[in-house]
Amino acid sequence: MLSIALRTMRTRWVSFVGSFVALALGVALLAVTGLALASSLDAPERVPERFAAAPVVVRGQDTLRVPTPVGERTEELARPRAVPGAVVARLERLGTVVVDRSFPVRVHGRDVHGQGDHGRDVHGRSVPGDLVGHPWSTAAFAPYRIDAGRAPRAADEVVVTGGWAAPGDRVRTDRGTLRVVGTVRGLGFEDAVFFTDARAARLDPVSVQLTVDAEASDVRDAVRDAVRGSAGVRVLTGDDRRYADADPDRDREALTALNALFGTAGGVTAFVSVFVVASTFAFAVAQRRREFGLLRTAGATPGQLRRTVLAEALGVGVLASAAGCVLGAYGAPHLAARVVDDGLAPAWFSIGDQTWPYHVAFWTGLAVALCGAFAASWRAGRTGPVEALREASVDAGTMTRGRWLCGAGLLLTALVTLGVSLAGDPGDLLHRKTYVSRPMLLITAVALLAPVVVRPLTRSLTRLPARLPSATGMLVRENAAAGVRRTAAVAAPVLVTVALTGSLLGATATLNEAKATETRERTVAAFVITAxxxxxxxxxxxxxxxxxxxxxxxxxxxxxxxxxxxxxxxxxxxxxxxxxxxxxxxxxxxxxxxxxxxxxxxxxxxxxxxxxxxxxxxxxxxxxxxxxxxxxxxxxxxxxxxxxxxxxxxxxxxxxxxxxxxxxxxxxxxxxxxxxxxxxxxxxxxxxxxxxxxxxxxxxxxxxxxxxxGQVSTGDEWIAAARPQTSGTTRLGFLLVLGIALLYTAISLVNTMLMATSDRARDLAVLRLAGATKGQVLRLVGAESLTVVAVGALLGLVVTGLNLAGMSAALGLLSVPVAPVLPWAAVGTTAGACAVLTVAASVAPAALTLRRRPVEPATIRE
Incomplete structure (x- = not known):
């Protein structure tokens, strides 16, 4: 049977190309996400930035520590405490103490249409969007050095980093009109504005950290011997001085976001891979029932047929997984560079030399191929010898007992878990992990039960066209309804793409609308003033x-x-x-x-x-x-x-x-x-x-x-400004996920339509012999393709509706009643893309088939 499998793969290579490409791309994406995750597990130790040249930094209590029966729990304080006066007095005996201060500064007159974090001042020069104010005495700890002008001496004098201003310029800010008297070279981690120490103290009266020019051991002794109020004071030296920088955990937070992004993409990749490969193998086996019937007539056992199908899947899986690993090794560095360029990862992020992601991707791909072919192999094993004599193209027995059990079980599981969540913890349905994973359960359930509704749904969609004088509508209805397996196989990838697009984008849009509704309902002020x-x-x-x-x-x-x-x-x-x-x-x-x-x-x-x-x-x-x-x-x-x-x-x-x-x-x-x-x-x-x-x-x-x-806004302006927007990381993650789904849809649709159209050569030839013109036949094929896409899109909308209805019900229980927001534009675009792909993939091979004389394919015997 192994030799038969190899010969089948060679002669039916068109049927396996789509599975090969889909699986290879899936393995490549798994390798890419695995390599990215492996590279993000260990971030390099950050070095001090603002205090790289400071001898010792003393920081007030900035962490809450609470003992519990299972250990100490910690959280960063929203309002870190200043270093106690008694500690400061003790430190001043050891050496020079410099108080640090940091506060935001914003330039008036910036062009609100500026690119990224920068805008334009009244002179047309690029101005950083967020400036940070410091006292000049702390500049030496970075260190910053004057490269033009001098240090500030008066209250309205400042020194700035970068080249956006020059000595002698006057700049209007929310701290008043400032006169630039000097500039320093920027060090890349902030856009700073240095005031005199006295002016900085007035602008930011409370300081939570300071530097001491003394031996670290003496500083620790002084802090330890001070009054009890010094509890929680930290003495930072060496690399620990990075904790005195602004947002020292930003790398860790960025990597957490990356892990969520790549983890979601990897999960969806695995799901769609299994889904596409399983549906492709199922359709391929259904097409070959006469071939399997001949093998059964020749004495092949059901087990031998199953092993043949699995051997074919094994061959495709090994080759595709190996190709995917090669593609992953090539694509991972490009992905890393892209997320760094988009600001989603720190500048140091790059792909490491780990090898375990390749093993995971290869064996996962092989398992996906075998799992996708497993169900199809059982159908092949049940093929009887009489199948070799069948001439009818009407699909019968499409819903097996196992398919009924799996489909109904998954649907019941989805509905029961939804009910449990609504009754116990409605807020869980609003979490990203939940509204990303739940659609997959419903998609699988609806896809398994699709043959039950394909025939009535197809007849409903084509009822009006079937009543037209032309026979095209009637033929579309009968062909699509008769070929249930073909219709379900083509509709499946459309279902996946439309359902994921509607569910993911609709979930974030519904949540944003709910949050905007909360803000709108609770804001009754006529004006809102912000500092x-x-x-x-x-x-x-x-x-x-x-x-x-x-x-x-x-x-x-x-x-x-x-x-x-x-x-x-x-x-x-x-x-x-x-x-x-x-x-x-x-x-x-x-x-x-x-x-x-x-x-x-x-x-x-x-x-x-x-x-x-x-x-x-x-x-x-x-x-x-x-x-x-x-x-x-x-x-x-x-x-x-x-x-x-x-x-x-x-x-x-x-x-x-x-x-x-x-x-x-x-x-x-x-x-x-x-x-x-x-x-x-x-x-x-x-x-x-x-x-x-x-x-x-x-x-x-x-x-x-x-x-x-301060800034004065009307209530309506305040509500509009407060309207939540999907974060860049979330948006990019969903685009990546939907891109994977759309790519797989394209591959699966093209492959399935090529298989289906080549299998209908005799049907098309009979139509030509009956008097249909080439144009009529091609229009018939195109209309059938559009009908099948409509079936998949409607099933995808059903999944989307169920998901968003559950989220809307949860919001209602949480006292935020809001109607589900369906992203019609995105869903329509996705369905339109699927329609274009399907029509092109069906009409093109049909046109090639029609180039032959009609009598040739019509007389073919299997």
């Missing part, structure tokens, strides 16, 4: 807000008391100032959970400007001894006490004053300023009293916040 450095919204998409950090990882400066007094003095308004912070809680005695917090001084004003999604309690009951939590908290009963840690690590016990609905998962908590230490006011919500003139109030608000650099 300089707050990035424009201060929102994480739900209205609670982030912890005051902008894109540079720096704390917003906040609005000072004088600005707030000017705002309160504006007639016709009610203002609600608030600050961003965080609160930590220990759940189940093992998990330290961080929640974003917003601190409001006046709960009455809060209710006038914000509509909280309360499930229990009243917002007006909030005071310095209480907290408003959400239903995600383990303890969320009004009146109960909870032990929490504040943003600076202070432990407190607070009473629950009210409970908010869970929503999309970002509702956070509310506290008073007493429980948000050192959190500056970064946002002011403004409500209008009856009869107030909105335009006049807007002018007064801008006048009041102008000196502080």
């Amino acid at each position: 300089p450095g707050d990035g424009g919204t201060g929102l994480d998409g739900t209205g609670v807000g982030h912890t005051g950090l902008d894109r540079t990882g720096l704390d917003s400066t906040g609005l000072d008391r004088r600005t707030l007094d000017r705002l309160r003095a504006i007639p016709g308004t009610e203002i609600s100032p608030s600050s961003s912070s965080a609160v930590y809680v220990l759940e189940d005695d093992v998990a330290l959970i961080r929640s974003d917090a917003r601190a409001v001084a006046d709960p009455e004003a809060l209710t006038a400007t914000t509509r909280l999604p309360l499930a229990a309690g009243r917002a007006t009951d909030l005071d310095d001894h209480s907290i408003i939590v959400n239903e995600e908290w383990e303890e969320h009963t009004v009146g109960r006490n909870v032990r929490v840690w504040l943003g600076d690590g202070t432990e407190k016990t607070l009473r629950i004053a009210a409970v908010m609905h869970t929503g999309t998962g970002g509702n956070g908590v509310y506290v008073t300023p007493a429980n948000a230490p050192r959190a500056p006011v970064d946002r002011v919500d403004v409500a209008l009293t009856d009869g107030a003139d909105a335009d006049a109030v807007a002018d007064r608000l801008r006048e009041a916040v102008g000196p502080a650099g």
